[in-house]
Ligand code: FES
């Protein structure tokens with residue numbers, strides 16, 4: 001089962017939020033992806049909450065009758081199932097000069113769209129967005145990934161304005177058509 | 186040495202040429218085994234269609250009608266739990282016009298109906314109904330003759346295997362001594378293991394033997410440069426990575442029938458960086474460890490990580506409990522299919538930790554596995570070169586340390602120092618032998634002996 005509270009928030013068409021809030025959230029998401037594209041991993045990591053859950057379940061092919069079981073649940077195996085500490089380890093890896101899957105580094109571009117915002121309260125904001133990730137690396141490797149991201153953002157007193165408490169990444173591919181997932185979504 | 190200008194293009198190799206591709210005495214071999222289309226077609230016929238291939242774990246299909254789709258080489262199959270709890274594996278191909286019978290990765294089904302013209306099969310894959318049978322076939326279609334090809338099916342401690350060849354030995358005999366090492370993962374507790382739900386699949390543009398051989402034999406890449414950053418991701422920040430010494434106590438084991446493994450002994454350090462402190466503690470102290478000592482003996486209970494390949498394409502890391510099938514997709518590509526096993530009786534908290542850590546370390550995004558994919562892609566690309574294909578690769582490591590015996594009393598054909606390639610020599614020599622053996626009688630006659638020792 002995917003996160004139920006979150007799902008409920010998007011069960012029917014969300015009420016329009018103020019343009020200001022919509023703008024704030026979008027700018028945060030753009031900023032975040034810019035940090036990743038620019039390989040400013042330490043700063044990106046700074047946007048993650050200490051109670052983070054960063055999770056990408058596995059998708060598989062099901063017949064329509066059983067399509068509710070398309071994704072693995074929270075007890076299932078996942079592409080990513082990380083907390084703040086393990087993400088810190090990933091940052092340590094990607095920034096080391098012996099992390100061969102990202103040295104030489106990939107070139108990663110994110111196109112974020114379809115941003116829908118549902119505030120839970122003053123401080124907690126549910127956000128759905130679609131992300132196209134375009135990666136090239138080495139001489140001619142090219143990978144394209146599309147996914148829906150379900151974020152829970154928390155308002156904080158930082159320049160960025162929010163931190164990411166939870167990110168669920170629903171990737172469209174069942175068999176991942178790439179040699180690795182050595183970057184972030 | 187005869188270097189043919191058009192090798193591979195003609196698609197023909199004599200037995201003598203294949204046998205000469207591995208020179209285990211001199212520690213050299215021919216990288217054309219990784220790229221040649223004709224050799225690849227021969228592998229599908231002589232290896233994948235004749236040996237026992239892993240289909241997954243029994244706990245993935247617990248109830249009658251539960252199925253998964255899997256592969257024997259490039260042949261798609263359906264793996265189905267029957268009403269009597271047995272398992273059937275049949276070719277996922279309708280014998281009418283060849284359509285794929287089952288088009289989902291997994292699920293539960295009472296029957297399977299071909300979407301092309303509606304031939305219907307029961308859970309066992311028997312053809313039971315044909316639309317307009319009487320009118321269109323005049324009642325003379327013998328349905329019993331037209332079900333999909335059935336494979337032999339056997340299990341070993343939860344793992345399901347299938348084999349197309351009626352002349353192959355039973356699974357137990359085929360596995361032989363590798364069972365001793367499989368048990369380090371499969372038999373630590375009375376109840377055995379269960380699979381964490383979900384099979385992760387991804388594509389690596391490399392030959393399947395790079396992956397199989399690495400799991401059979403290559404502790405060297407883990408003890409040297411490949412996984413430095415993976416280790417770094419798992420140790421506390423204040424630990425200086427250059428001070429983390431690679432394990433040195435262990436064995437590289439050459440087993441019969443093309444199987445191979447290597448292991449570290451009495452050094453839980455690697456566990457710490459991969460499965461974290463909680464699972465490490467669970468594996469190396471307390472009641473679960475004591476049960477493992479009782480069941481496996483002190484020696485095996487103190488194996489801290491055993492990397493193994495069951496010939497041809499089933500690999501696992503005992504302790505970390507990542508299991509994977511390297512599905513061949515042409516000479517230049519594989520799909521990795523991987524899942525995680527946990528002790529059935531482990532506390533839920535331990536199962537959760539185990540799952541999170543195998544996903545963190547050994548998966549497409551795993552801090553270890555990311556870098557394996559990186560190496561194999563580049564090797565494969567370099568091998569597009571004509572000159573590159575006509576070089577020899579070095580496979581002589583540890584030749585001087587090979588013995589027919591080991592202080593642990595563990596079974597195997599020959600043993601060498603932890604960082605050795607005796608097991609790899611075994612995999613590749615067996616590969617040349619099975620590739621040139623016309624049938625199972627000939628495969629049975631393959632002489633199995635220590636390699637570099639003489
Ligand atoms: S191909 Fe299956 S019914 Fe015709």
Ligand SMILES: [Fe+2]
Nearest residue numbers: 406411553557
């Ligand atoms: Fe590795």
